[in-house]
Amino acid sequence: MAALSGLIRVMERAARRAGGRLRRDFGEIEHLQVSRKGPADFVSKADRMAERALYDDLLQARPGWGFVLEEAGTIEGDADKPRWIIDPLDGTSNFLHGIPHFAISIAVQEPRLDGKGWGDVIAAVVYQPITDETFWAEKTRGAWLHDGRLRVSSRNRMSEALIATGMPFQGHGDFAEWARIYGAIGPEVAGIRRYGAASLDLAWLAAGRFDGFWESGLNDWDTAAGCLLVREAGGFVTDYRGRSEPIHAKQVLAGNDRLHSKMHKLLANSLK
Template sequence: MGEGNDIPLVGGKSFTAVAINCAAKAGEWIKTKLGNHTSLSIKYSAQDLVTEVDKGAEKMIRNLVGTHFPHHSFLGEEGVEPGPEASTKALQSVKDAEYLWIVDPIDGTTNFVHGFPYFSVSIALAHWGEVIVGVVYDPMRDELFVAEKGKGAYVRGRRMAVSGEQTLRDSLLATGFPADPNYAQPLNMKQLQAIAPQVRNVRSLGSAALHMAYVASGRLSGFWEIGLNSWDLAAGALLVKESGGAVTDLQGNEYHLGVRHVAASNSHLHGEFLQVLQQAEAGS
């Protein structure tokens, strides 16, 4: 990632180095627990799960961050009550903090529970509401995706760039199936039905943060999902933007921490992508 003096610092400590260290330590611990979790609880819906490993990983990250930056604010998924209203309220209470760490300890808990090896640790740092550091770590592949505002994004130490597909018909997209069965899930299915015939193919692997990292690294042309939260998106959004891609809400407005319905792409096909999603939403 270049020389150490290029990394954002506060009091001589590197934000990025701390984020990387937190993600790596939590990820390695999570990996040892694959197939060994002892508790499973349902949160907002039958598709919204949590284990003691999620909670333990978040506590580990919170403690590590607090050791280095005790005065920084912290927003972690497992510290928030289930449901979109509680998530919105939790973000509102901290979004104006000078420094805010935004953490999803296991993005892809359902995969983790089933032993499906596709999940990640997502850590972002926002400064006055703008994400300046984003780290997504895939412990099963030992892949670390890192971005700093204005300084590019990297995986395995190599600079990332989005893919070059110019049209939807040449694209490989991804989506996620929402936990909300009343609004988000039916809308997502309408969008999928509209998108699928117009693209090369669609994937759904169960981790929004990794889907965003894959858009950033050129492995996917685009990604969309309904009903996400800041901890799902903050790190991945910076990865995509720093790799030359576009991240917006479904109306085409620039990403901010409050965005819940997201579209990310290589930017070349973003307009066409949004148009199909908007038509599907209008038809619903």
């Protein structure tokens, strides 16, 4: 069992506070004030209030740190300090349709030592309010669900693998690209799931519930925490060309070592 560091305690406390608010609002879905932000992309009063609660708690705990927020955008902090990358409600469409599958995602990213941009993600929390599950990871300290160590699955046969993905929808994504990848991977695996919350897909991959994941057209706040969770659980995360960066959002391919390699080969051939 790993002792929670001060940083993870701060992150979990903030996530649980915001998560309690989301649970209450989820129980009164019909009363939410909902506005349209774009085609099939909704933002709710609950989303904004959760983000504000996270911002207030984390700013108080770590003054001077910057923020990358889904709703409020980028808020610069001290150049030599880390920044928070936050999705206050990943799975907004699920939330607004009464589907109990959504999460809060918080990651911490360090500035590069040379002062040119941002480097590694060093801490991550993905909190699922309905199930009260806290997935967390710190660089070099492993990935955990509460006090239990997480490991990616050991499956090495595509025919036994359960793969998660995100499908294009109105105004988002490349249908033709996704169809080619699905056509290559789908016939080879035991099943493909689309649950609508990338942070949880990656957390569940880290926990061995899924064996692989691919999606494109995401944002840093969707995947920053999940990328670290998968890596600290022994998995691999790259883009579609096999390149590894601290955060993958525009293209994400993740899995254990053997399945990642097999998925990458199928995916790369499908896009030639």
